[in-house]
Amino acid sequence: MEQIRFIAFDLDGTLCNTLGDIAASLNRALKRCGFPTFSDDGVSGIVGKSIVYMCQHAVPKGHEADWTKVRDGFWADYAAHLCDHTAPYDGMPETLRVLKEHGCTLAVVTNKPDPHANKMIRLLFPNGLFARVQGQCEQYPTKPDAVMLDVVREDLGFSREESLYVGDMDVDVQFAKNAGLPFVGCGWGFRGEAFLREAGAKTVLSHPSELLKVLHITD
Numbered sequence: 582m583e584q585i586r587f588i589a590f591d592l593d594g595t596l597c598n599t600l601g602d603i604a605a606s607l608n609r610a611l612k613r614c615g616f617p618t619f620s621d622d623g624v625s626g627i628v629g630k631s632i633v634y635m636c637q638h639a640v641p642k643g644h645e646a647d648w649t650k651v652r653d654g655f656w657a658d659y660a661a662h663l664c665d666h667t668a669p670y671d672g673m674p675e676t677l678r679v680l681k682e683h684g685c686t687l688a689v690v691t692n693k694p695d696p697h698a699n700k701m702i703r704l705l706f707p708n709g710l711f712a713r714v715q716g717q718c719e720q721y722p723t724k725p726d727a728v729m730l731d732v733v734r735e736d737l738g739f740s741r742e743e744s745l746y747v748g749d750m751d752v753d754v755q756f757a758k759n760a761g762l763p764f765v766g767c768g769w770g771f772r773g774e775a776f777l778r779e780a781g782a783k784t785v786l787s788h789p790s791e792l793l794k795v796l797h798i799t800d
Contacts, residue, residue: 585763585796587739588680589730591748592691592698592716593629594770597705599667603628606662607639610654616641625771629750631692631723632656656694663697664704670769676789677710683798686737688713690730692723692752712737725755730762747792751780765795 593599600621608618619627619639627638636652637645681687689711691698698716713733715721721729734744746757749770754777757764766782767789768774774785786792793799 584743585745586684587686587688587734587737587744589688589690589733589744589746589762591746591750591753591767592689592693592701594749594772595747595753595767596673596689597667597669597701599663599701600625600628600771601666602663603659605665606655606659607635607651609658610636610651611639613654614640614644614647614650616644616647616651629692629771630752631717632694659697660700663701667701667705669705670789672789674706674710676792677706678708679793679798680796681710685796686712686739688715688733688737690715690724690733690746692717694718724752725759727756727760730756730760734760734762745796749777751776754780754782765792 590596604619604621604624607624611618627635632652632655636655637648640648640651677687687710689698689702693716695716695718699714702711702714715729715733717723721732730746741761744762745765746753746760746762747765747767748756749767750772754764764782766777766785768777768785768787777785784795
């Protein structure tokens with residue numbers, strides 16, 4: 582992958598361990614509606630595709646119509662608490678710095694709502710590492726539809742042949758495939774290496790710094 586010049590990253594479970602804060606906000610929203618709550622592991626099974634998907638799968642049977650109440654509660658709560666405990670994975674900031682120093686253009690393309698994604702990146706990666714942060718919004722369909730990734734890549738002026746997507750979920754594997762890009766999986770993410778390989782990922786990392794080796798970059 583020596584020709585790669587543009588790298589787009591997922592956010593949750595890829596750049597940052599966000600699970601605890603997502604679970605806490607979801608559980609507070611569920612409690613306000615009188616619904617049962619989830620463990621962090623339970624939330625990991627429904628997070629990643631979209632807030633809509635997560636909230637629809639969080640409400641108990643018989644209350645399917647109430648998912649919008651949970652969504653609205655989650656949205657407001659998470660906006661205020663998205664970085665209470667969330668932090669970049671160990672080695673991620675350093676890896677991103679080396680990639681940028683070696684001429685790579687970096688972006689975030691995520692199903693996390695755009696306001697939440699941009700706020701998190703501003704708080705946790707304040708040094709302008711990313712040329713673009715694009716979260717889910719009404720303008721683009723969610724992953725795995727490739728439109729959002731195609732638009733970001735094309736706006737930044739890169740071909741498919743010089744681009745790469747990095748993520749931790751099965752939806753990310755499909756997202757990269759739909760966009761015609763190679764994919765690198767994050768074994769430290771919400772689902773783990775075995776899940777990613779079963780989903781079709783051929784390259785799965787165990788630490789962020791291994792991305793430098795994949796790209797033949799030496800610090």
